[in-house]
Amino acid sequence: MLTPFLTAQYSATQLNGKINDVQKQIATKKKAKENADDLLKQKIELEKEKKALIESAAEKDVQLKAKVRSVGNFVHDSVPVSNNEDNNAVQRTWAPEGVTVEKRPVLSHHEVLLRLDGYDPDRGVKVVGHRGYFLRQWGVFLNQALVNYGLEFLTQKGYTALQAPQFMLKDYMAKTAQLDDFDEQLYKVVDGDSKNDKYLIATSEQPISAFHADEWLQPKDLPIKYAGYSTCYRREAGSHGRDAWGIYRVHQFEKIEQFLLADPEKSWEAFDDMIAASEEFYKSLGLPYQVVAIVSGALNDAASKKLDLEAWFPYQGEYKELVSCSNCTDYQSRALEIRCGTKTQTDIKKKYVHLLNSTLCATTRTLCCVLENYQTEEGLRVPEVLRKYLPGTPDFIPFAKELPKETAAQKALPQRKK
Structure with missing residues (x-):
């Protein structure tokens, strides 16, 4: 339960680097007055992927917290131990x-x-x-x-x-x-x-x-x-x-x-x-x-x-x-x-x-x-x-x-x- 949440969160963070790299390439192309359409499409796809990963991480975080909440408190030593x-x-x-x-x-x-x-x-x-x-x-x-x-x-x-x-x-x-x-x-x-x-x-x-x-x-x-x-x-x-x-x-x-x-x-x-x-x-x-x-x-x-x-x-x-x-x-x-x-x-x-x-x-x-x-x-x-x-x-x-x-x-x- 914890691993899928961390994986989705980590993947979303890693995409930030890729998006930044593509953005720099777009800026370079535009400065040189070259066509950057392919890079813009790539950036849009990366941002969609990032959004999906963030939503997935949020969903897994909710599931994780619900699982944690299903675990009860520590029982005090003076409590009688029994299910009856x-x-x-x-x-x-x-x-x-x-x-x-x-x-x-x-x-x-x-x-x-x-x-x-x-x-x-x-x-x-x-x-x-x-x-x-x-x-x-x-x-x-x-x-x-x-x-x-x-x-x-x-x-x-x-x-x-x-x-x-x-x-x-x-x-x-x-x-x-x-x-x-x-x-x-x-x-x-x-x-x-x-x-x-x-x-x-x-x-x-x-x-x-x-x-x-x-x-x-x-x-x-x-x-x-x-x-x-x-x-x-x-x-x-x-x-x-x-x-x-x-x-x-x-x-x-x-x-x-x-x-x-x-x-x-x-x-x-x-x-x-x-x-x-x-x-x-x-x-x-x-x-x-x-x-x-x-x-x-x-x-x-x-x-x-x-x-x-x-x-x-x-x-x-x-x-x-x-x-x-x-x-x-x-x-x-x-x-x-x-x-x-x-x-x-x-x-x-x-x-x-x-x-x-x-x-x-x-x-x-x-x-x-x-x-x-x-x-x-x-x-x-x-x-x-x-x-x-x-x-x-x-x-x-x-x-x-x-x-x-x-x-x-x-x-x-x-x-x-x-």
């Missing part, structure tokens, strides 16, 4: 004092939301199709409360709030997203000229990673910490049948993201700080969780190491992912040309910043967990940290109605064992 996600390693667990982590005969998250009159799945499916939904009243207020609390939480930790664009040009998306994502996760927006085609973002990590593309950052300015806020869009093409009911796995949702640009010497310390911030956030919500190290075979190409925070869902009786925290080291910053420091004459190679990302709060997923853990027979207790963001600052929201029998969500839900 059953071997993900639990690092630690936490639960509020007095709370037992166990499966309980309670309502599922979507049933709680239906009884609060906070969600309309039937009209959502009618308008959008599979996984469509409308949030209403308390569903809207609780979702927005998580957005506002998440932004305030990170701002108090020195993060700069950044509301990201919801679509990106293909060239930049290709530098930050994995190629598989284009088919399984991303929605494409066609805009006439293919050069203007855009992709809807699956996470604010994608546009924020490109925010400093082609820039030189100085060590004294690092770390740079962003609290990304965006609506996210995911096709979920590879998730058919998984979490088919409710709002845990949907095509559109809001998310607060931690994104950090770090000095290469300090990125693992920053990684620990990011997962610690996520843990503190979920402790403040009073949600039991475990932190797991993801096996090597399940890492995406960019991540050198990934920790997931999985919270407890008592109706389902299992931990489910709410947070993914990754150190991508210089994998993305190389493609985006985000340099670290000024290169000196003694430097042998370029130095790039390290890019790290971590979910703080994917609001619909976190809301699902709150609904299952904070329900009572009469309604929903409101986590203390969210109350000030809700109309009337309630500590309790009573149920507004009984469960309907023929909702799309009810039909999709396996019958609860009596």
